[in-house]
Amino acid sequence: MSTNASRPLKLGTRGSTLAMAQSGQVAERVRRLTGRPVELVGITTYGDVSREHLSRIGGTGVFVSALRDALLAGEVDFAVHSLKDLPTAQPPQLALAAVPVREDPRDALIARDGLTFEQLPDGARVGTGSPRRMAQLNAWARALGRRIETVPIRGNIERRLGFVRSGELDAVVLATAGLRRADMADAITELIDPSAVLPAPGQGALAIECVASNEDLTTQLAELDDPRTRAAVTAERSLLSALEAGCSAPVGALADVRDEGQDVTELHLRGVVGTTDGTTLVQLSTTGSVPASAAESLARAQALGRELADEMLAKGAAGLMGERAH
Numbered sequence: 001m002s003t004n005a006s007r008p009l010k011l012g013t014r015g016s017t018l019a020m021a022q023s024g025q026v027a028e029r030v031r032r033l034t035g036r037p038v039e040l041v042g043i044t045t046y047g048d049v050s051r052e053h054l055s056r057i058g059g060t061g062v063f064v065s066a067l068r069d070a071l072l073a074g075e076v077d078f079a080v081h082s083l084k085d086l087p088t089a090q091p092p093q094l095a096l097a098a099v100p101v102r103e104d105p106r107d108a109l110i111a112r113d114g115l116t117f118e119q120l121p122d123g124a125r126v127g128t129g130s131p132r133r134m135a136q137l138n139a140w141a142r143a144l145g146r147r148i149e150t151v152p153i154r155g156n157i158e159r160r161l162g163f164v165r166s167g168e169l170d171a172v173v174l175a176t177a178g179l180r181r182a183d184m185a186d187a188i189t190e191l192i193d194p195s196a197v198l199p200a201p202g203q204g205a206l207a208i209e210c211v212a213s214n215e216d217l218t219t220q221l222a223e224l225d226d227p228r229t230r231a232a233v234t235a236e237r238s239l240l241s242a243l244e245a246g247c248s249a250p251v252g253a254l255a256d257v258r259d260e261g262q263d264v265t266e267l268h269l270r271g272v273v274g275t276t277d278g279t280t281l282v283q284l285s286t287t288g289s290v291p292a293s294a295a296e297s298l299a300r301a302q303a304l305g306r307e308l309a310d311e312m313l314a315k316g317a318a319g320l321m322g323e324r325a326h
Protein backbone atom coordinates (compact mmCIF):
# COMPACT_ATOMS: atom_id res chain seq x y z
CA MET A 1 0.00 0.00 0.00
CA SER A 2 2.52 2.63 1.11
CA THR A 3 5.05 1.53 -1.50
CA ASN A 4 2.38 1.80 -4.17
CA ALA A 5 1.33 5.25 -2.98
CA SER A 6 4.88 6.62 -3.19
CA ARG A 7 5.75 5.00 -6.52
CA PRO A 8 6.23 7.67 -9.19
CA LEU A 9 3.20 8.24 -11.38
CA LYS A 10 3.98 7.73 -15.05
CA LEU A 11 2.61 10.36 -17.40
CA GLY A 12 2.40 9.32 -21.06
CA THR A 13 3.05 12.14 -23.51
CA ARG A 14 4.04 12.77 -27.09
CA GLY A 15 7.65 13.85 -27.42
CA SER A 16 7.21 17.10 -29.36
CA THR A 17 8.34 20.37 -27.76
CA LEU A 18 4.71 21.38 -27.37
CA ALA A 19 3.57 18.08 -25.87
CA MET A 20 6.53 17.97 -23.46
CA ALA A 21 5.87 21.57 -22.39
CA GLN A 22 2.17 21.05 -21.70
CA SER A 23 2.73 17.67 -20.05
CA GLY A 24 5.47 19.16 -17.86
CA GLN A 25 3.00 21.78 -16.64
CA VAL A 26 0.38 19.13 -15.85
CA ALA A 27 3.03 16.90 -14.19
CA GLU A 28 3.90 19.72 -11.79
CA ARG A 29 0.25 20.19 -10.80
CA VAL A 30 -0.29 16.45 -10.33
CA ARG A 31 2.86 16.22 -8.22
CA ARG A 32 1.55 18.95 -5.91
CA LEU A 33 -1.92 17.38 -5.84
CA THR A 34 -0.87 13.82 -5.03
CA GLY A 35 2.46 14.37 -3.28
CA ARG A 36 3.90 11.73 -5.61
CA PRO A 37 6.74 12.18 -8.08
CA VAL A 38 5.60 12.27 -11.71
CA GLU A 39 7.74 10.79 -14.45
CA LEU A 40 7.26 11.78 -18.11
CA VAL A 41 7.24 8.84 -20.52
CA GLY A 42 7.65 9.96 -24.14
CA ILE A 43 5.58 7.94 -26.60
CA THR A 44 5.86 8.24 -30.35
CA THR A 45 2.52 8.30 -32.16
CA TYR A 46 1.80 7.57 -35.80
CA GLY A 47 1.01 11.24 -36.32
CA ASP A 48 4.57 12.11 -35.21
CA VAL A 49 6.27 9.62 -37.54
CA SER A 50 4.22 9.92 -40.71
CA ARG A 51 5.05 12.86 -42.96
CA GLU A 52 1.89 12.28 -44.92
CA HIS A 53 -0.86 14.84 -45.02
CA LEU A 54 -3.18 14.44 -42.03
CA SER A 55 -6.34 14.21 -44.10
CA ARG A 56 -4.79 11.21 -45.87
CA ILE A 57 -3.58 9.27 -42.83
CA GLY A 58 -7.00 9.68 -41.23
CA GLY A 59 -6.76 12.63 -38.87
CA THR A 60 -8.92 11.11 -36.14
CA GLY A 61 -6.76 9.79 -33.38
CA VAL A 62 -3.36 9.56 -35.08
CA PHE A 63 -1.77 11.51 -32.21
CA VAL A 64 -3.72 9.64 -29.58
CA SER A 65 -3.87 5.88 -30.26
CA ALA A 66 -0.35 5.01 -29.08
CA LEU A 67 -0.89 6.92 -25.82
CA ARG A 68 -4.15 5.10 -25.24
CA ASP A 69 -2.49 1.75 -25.97
CA ALA A 70 0.15 2.56 -23.32
CA LEU A 71 -2.62 3.41 -20.81
CA LEU A 72 -4.51 0.20 -21.50
CA ALA A 73 -1.29 -1.85 -21.27
CA GLY A 74 -0.54 -0.29 -17.86
CA GLU A 75 2.73 1.21 -19.13
CA VAL A 76 1.66 4.68 -18.00
CA ASP A 77 -0.80 5.82 -15.29
CA PHE A 78 -2.26 8.80 -17.11
CA ALA A 79 -1.86 10.67 -20.37
CA VAL A 80 -2.09 14.29 -21.48
CA HIS A 81 -3.53 15.04 -24.92
CA SER A 82 -4.42 18.20 -26.79
CA LEU A 83 -8.21 17.91 -26.59
CA LYS A 84 -8.64 18.86 -30.23
CA ASP A 85 -6.68 15.76 -31.26
CA LEU A 86 -8.99 13.48 -29.27
CA PRO A 87 -11.67 11.58 -31.23
CA THR A 88 -15.17 12.46 -30.03
CA ALA A 89 -16.04 8.85 -29.15
CA GLN A 90 -14.72 8.11 -25.65
CA PRO A 91 -13.60 4.45 -25.14
CA PRO A 92 -15.44 3.08 -22.06
CA GLN A 93 -12.24 1.71 -20.46
CA LEU A 94 -10.72 5.18 -20.33
CA ALA A 95 -11.88 8.14 -18.23
CA LEU A 96 -11.56 11.74 -19.37
CA ALA A 97 -10.59 12.55 -15.79
CA ALA A 98 -9.97 16.28 -16.23
CA VAL A 99 -10.21 19.11 -18.72
CA PRO A 100 -8.16 21.90 -17.09
CA VAL A 101 -8.71 25.65 -17.62
CA ARG A 102 -8.41 26.39 -21.28
CA GLU A 103 -5.62 28.43 -22.86
CA ASP A 104 -6.54 31.01 -25.52
CA PRO A 105 -8.58 29.05 -28.11
CA ARG A 106 -7.86 31.43 -31.02
CA ASP A 107 -5.76 30.74 -34.06
CA ALA A 108 -2.71 32.96 -34.53
CA LEU A 109 -1.16 34.44 -37.64
CA ILE A 110 2.61 34.48 -37.87
CA ALA A 111 3.43 36.66 -40.87
CA ARG A 112 6.60 38.18 -42.28
CA ASP A 113 7.41 41.80 -41.37
CA GLY A 114 4.79 41.90 -38.60
CA LEU A 115 1.89 41.86 -41.07
CA THR A 116 -1.74 41.21 -40.11
CA PHE A 117 -4.03 39.13 -42.33
CA GLU A 118 -5.63 42.23 -43.85
CA GLN A 119 -2.19 43.60 -44.72
CA LEU A 120 -1.11 40.51 -46.66
CA PRO A 121 -0.71 41.22 -50.38
CA ASP A 122 -2.92 39.66 -53.04
CA GLY A 123 -1.69 36.13 -53.78
CA ALA A 124 0.12 35.78 -50.43
CA ARG A 125 1.28 32.24 -49.64
CA VAL A 126 -0.19 31.12 -46.31
CA GLY A 127 0.89 27.81 -44.77
CA THR A 128 -1.73 25.52 -43.27
CA GLY A 129 -2.73 21.94 -43.91
CA SER A 130 -5.99 22.27 -42.01
CA PRO A 131 -9.15 22.21 -44.17
CA ARG A 132 -10.89 24.23 -41.43
CA ARG A 133 -8.29 27.00 -41.61
CA MET A 134 -8.15 26.88 -45.41
CA ALA A 135 -11.93 27.29 -45.72
CA GLN A 136 -12.15 30.24 -43.36
CA LEU A 137 -8.94 32.00 -44.44
CA ASN A 138 -9.95 31.76 -48.09
CA ALA A 139 -13.43 33.08 -47.24
CA TRP A 140 -11.87 35.96 -45.27
CA ALA A 141 -9.57 36.87 -48.16
CA ARG A 142 -12.52 36.79 -50.57
CA ALA A 143 -14.49 39.12 -48.29
CA LEU A 144 -11.52 41.52 -48.50
CA GLY A 145 -11.60 41.28 -52.28
CA ARG A 146 -8.34 39.40 -52.37
CA ARG A 147 -7.11 35.88 -52.75
CA ILE A 148 -4.46 33.92 -50.94
CA GLU A 149 -2.72 30.70 -51.81
CA THR A 150 -2.93 28.17 -48.99
CA VAL A 151 0.05 25.85 -48.87
CA PRO A 152 -0.29 22.56 -46.99
CA ILE A 153 2.47 22.24 -44.37
CA ARG A 154 3.11 19.82 -41.56
CA GLY A 155 5.65 19.33 -38.82
CA ASN A 156 6.33 20.71 -35.36
CA ILE A 157 6.01 24.36 -34.37
CA GLU A 158 9.68 25.17 -35.03
CA ARG A 159 9.48 23.73 -38.52
CA ARG A 160 6.27 25.62 -39.33
CA LEU A 161 7.66 28.95 -38.11
CA GLY A 162 10.78 28.26 -40.17
CA PHE A 163 8.78 28.60 -43.43
CA VAL A 164 8.13 32.27 -42.61
CA ARG A 165 11.63 32.96 -41.30
CA SER A 166 13.17 31.54 -44.48
CA GLY A 167 10.86 33.61 -46.69
CA GLU A 168 9.35 30.52 -48.29
CA LEU A 169 5.87 31.53 -47.09
CA ASP A 170 4.35 34.93 -46.27
CA ALA A 171 2.58 33.56 -43.20
CA VAL A 172 1.54 30.46 -41.30
CA VAL A 173 -1.45 29.92 -39.02
CA LEU A 174 -1.06 27.98 -35.77
CA ALA A 175 -2.95 27.60 -32.50
CA THR A 176 -2.16 30.41 -30.06
CA ALA A 177 -2.30 27.93 -27.17
CA GLY A 178 0.49 25.79 -28.55
CA LEU A 179 2.73 28.80 -29.16
CA ARG A 180 2.11 30.10 -25.62
CA ARG A 181 2.76 26.74 -23.99
CA ALA A 182 5.93 26.27 -26.00
CA ASP A 183 6.97 29.86 -25.08
CA MET A 184 7.02 30.94 -28.73
CA ALA A 185 4.11 33.43 -28.70
CA ASP A 186 6.53 36.29 -29.54
CA ALA A 187 6.29 35.22 -33.17
CA ILE A 188 2.53 35.99 -33.37
CA THR A 189 1.66 38.99 -35.56
CA GLU A 190 -2.14 38.74 -35.13
CA LEU A 191 -4.49 36.94 -32.77
CA ILE A 192 -7.21 35.95 -35.19
CA ASP A 193 -10.68 37.08 -34.15
CA PRO A 194 -13.03 34.06 -33.94
CA SER A 195 -15.58 35.99 -36.00
CA ALA A 196 -13.11 35.62 -38.89
CA VAL A 197 -11.80 32.12 -38.13
CA LEU A 198 -13.42 29.81 -35.60
CA PRO A 199 -10.91 27.47 -33.94
CA ALA A 200 -11.09 23.68 -33.98
CA PRO A 201 -13.48 22.16 -31.43
CA GLY A 202 -11.53 21.81 -28.18
CA GLN A 203 -8.61 23.95 -29.33
CA GLY A 204 -6.54 25.32 -26.48
CA ALA A 205 -7.84 22.74 -24.00
CA LEU A 206 -6.01 19.70 -22.65
CA ALA A 207 -7.46 16.31 -21.84
CA ILE A 208 -6.12 14.24 -18.95
CA GLU A 209 -7.00 10.59 -19.37
CA CYS A 210 -6.53 7.52 -17.19
CA VAL A 211 -7.90 3.99 -16.98
CA ALA A 212 -11.51 4.24 -15.75
CA SER A 213 -11.09 1.37 -13.26
CA ASN A 214 -8.39 3.35 -11.42
CA GLU A 215 -10.96 5.19 -9.32
CA ASP A 216 -8.49 6.74 -6.86
CA LEU A 217 -6.47 8.36 -9.60
CA THR A 218 -9.60 9.41 -11.54
CA THR A 219 -10.87 11.17 -8.41
CA GLN A 220 -7.54 12.86 -7.73
CA LEU A 221 -7.09 14.04 -11.32
CA ALA A 222 -10.66 15.40 -11.33
CA GLU A 223 -9.37 18.18 -9.05
CA LEU A 224 -7.71 19.66 -12.15
CA ASP A 225 -11.01 19.84 -14.03
CA ASP A 226 -12.48 23.24 -14.91
CA PRO A 227 -16.28 22.81 -15.23
CA ARG A 228 -16.66 25.86 -17.52
CA THR A 229 -14.03 24.64 -19.93
CA ARG A 230 -15.55 21.19 -19.85
CA ALA A 231 -19.03 22.55 -20.62
CA ALA A 232 -17.67 24.64 -23.51
CA VAL A 233 -15.66 21.83 -25.11
CA THR A 234 -18.54 19.39 -24.57
CA ALA A 235 -20.80 21.62 -26.69
CA GLU A 236 -18.11 22.03 -29.38
CA ARG A 237 -17.35 18.30 -29.56
CA SER A 238 -21.03 17.41 -29.55
CA LEU A 239 -21.46 19.67 -32.60
CA LEU A 240 -18.50 17.98 -34.31
CA SER A 241 -19.76 14.50 -33.57
CA ALA A 242 -23.34 15.30 -34.66
CA LEU A 243 -21.95 16.56 -37.96
CA GLU A 244 -20.23 13.17 -38.17
CA ALA A 245 -16.98 14.96 -38.87
CA GLY A 246 -13.50 14.05 -37.69
CA CYS A 247 -10.71 16.31 -36.47
CA SER A 248 -9.46 16.86 -40.02
CA ALA A 249 -12.87 17.99 -41.33
CA PRO A 250 -13.42 21.68 -42.17
CA VAL A 251 -15.38 22.30 -38.95
CA GLY A 252 -14.78 25.17 -36.55
CA ALA A 253 -16.59 25.61 -33.24
CA LEU A 254 -16.24 27.81 -30.20
CA ALA A 255 -18.36 27.96 -27.08
CA ASP A 256 -18.05 30.49 -24.32
CA VAL A 257 -19.64 30.35 -20.95
CA ARG A 258 -21.04 33.67 -19.75
CA ASP A 259 -22.19 34.52 -16.27
CA GLU A 260 -25.46 36.41 -16.41
CA GLY A 261 -25.62 36.91 -12.63
CA GLN A 262 -27.85 35.25 -10.03
CA ASP A 263 -26.66 31.72 -10.80
CA VAL A 264 -27.64 32.00 -14.45
CA THR A 265 -24.97 30.85 -16.84
CA GLU A 266 -25.29 31.08 -20.59
CA LEU A 267 -23.48 28.98 -23.12
CA HIS A 268 -22.93 30.67 -26.47
CA LEU A 269 -21.91 28.30 -29.25
CA ARG A 270 -20.72 29.19 -32.75
CA GLY A 271 -20.08 26.69 -35.52
CA VAL A 272 -18.84 26.78 -39.11
CA VAL A 273 -18.42 24.33 -41.96
CA GLY A 274 -17.11 25.28 -45.37
CA THR A 275 -15.51 24.26 -48.59
CA THR A 276 -11.72 24.59 -48.44
CA ASP A 277 -11.73 27.21 -51.23
CA GLY A 278 -13.89 29.42 -49.00
CA THR A 279 -16.63 29.96 -51.57
CA THR A 280 -19.35 28.53 -49.32
CA LEU A 281 -19.57 28.64 -45.54
CA VAL A 282 -22.40 27.61 -43.25
CA GLN A 283 -21.92 29.59 -40.06
CA LEU A 284 -24.48 29.63 -37.24
CA SER A 285 -24.65 30.33 -33.53
CA THR A 286 -26.95 29.61 -30.63
CA THR A 287 -27.26 30.49 -26.96
CA GLY A 288 -28.74 28.43 -24.17
CA SER A 289 -28.94 28.87 -20.43
CA VAL A 290 -27.09 26.22 -18.52
CA PRO A 291 -28.16 24.82 -15.13
CA ALA A 292 -25.84 25.10 -12.15
CA SER A 293 -25.38 21.37 -11.55
CA ALA A 294 -22.34 19.97 -13.32
CA ALA A 295 -24.03 16.85 -14.69
CA GLU A 296 -27.06 18.76 -15.98
CA SER A 297 -24.88 21.44 -17.51
CA LEU A 298 -22.96 18.85 -19.54
CA ALA A 299 -26.19 17.27 -20.78
CA ARG A 300 -27.42 20.74 -21.80
CA ALA A 301 -24.08 21.56 -23.48
CA GLN A 302 -24.29 18.31 -25.43
CA ALA A 303 -27.88 19.03 -26.50
CA LEU A 304 -26.92 22.55 -27.61
CA GLY A 305 -24.15 21.13 -29.83
CA ARG A 306 -26.55 18.64 -31.41
CA GLU A 307 -29.21 21.32 -31.98
CA LEU A 308 -26.74 23.62 -33.73
CA ALA A 309 -25.45 20.71 -35.84
CA ASP A 310 -29.03 19.94 -36.92
CA GLU A 311 -29.53 23.55 -37.98
CA MET A 312 -26.24 23.50 -39.89
CA LEU A 313 -27.16 20.22 -41.60
CA ALA A 314 -30.53 21.73 -42.59
CA LYS A 315 -28.54 24.52 -44.27
CA GLY A 316 -26.50 22.03 -46.30
CA ALA A 317 -23.47 21.46 -44.03
CA ALA A 318 -23.13 17.78 -45.01
CA GLY A 319 -22.53 18.63 -48.65
CA LEU A 320 -19.60 20.90 -47.67
CA MET A 321 -17.64 18.21 -45.87
CA GLY A 322 -16.56 16.31 -48.95
CA GLU A 323 -12.89 16.26 -48.03
CA ARG A 324 -13.17 13.72 -45.24
CA ALA A 325 -10.46 11.66 -43.61
CA HIS A 326 -9.88 8.29 -45.34
Ligand SMILES: NCc1[nH]cc(CCC(=O)O)c1CC(=O)O
Binding pocket: 082, 083, 084, 085, 173, 174, 175, 177, 178, 202, 203, 204, 205, 206
Ligand atom coordinates in the same frame (compact mmCIF):
# COMPACT_ATOMS: atom_id res chain seq x y z
N1 LIG B 1 -3.17 19.77 -34.97
C1 LIG B 1 -2.10 19.56 -34.05
C2 LIG B 1 -2.28 20.35 -32.81
N2 LIG B 1 -2.95 19.84 -31.76
C3 LIG B 1 -3.00 20.80 -30.78
C4 LIG B 1 -2.34 21.92 -31.22
C5 LIG B 1 -2.17 23.19 -30.50
C6 LIG B 1 -2.54 23.24 -29.06
C7 LIG B 1 -3.99 23.24 -28.75
O1 LIG B 1 -4.86 23.51 -29.59
O2 LIG B 1 -4.30 22.95 -27.59
C8 LIG B 1 -1.84 21.65 -32.50
C9 LIG B 1 -1.04 22.54 -33.35
C10 LIG B 1 -1.80 23.64 -34.05
O3 LIG B 1 -2.95 23.48 -34.43
O4 LIG B 1 -1.19 24.70 -34.27
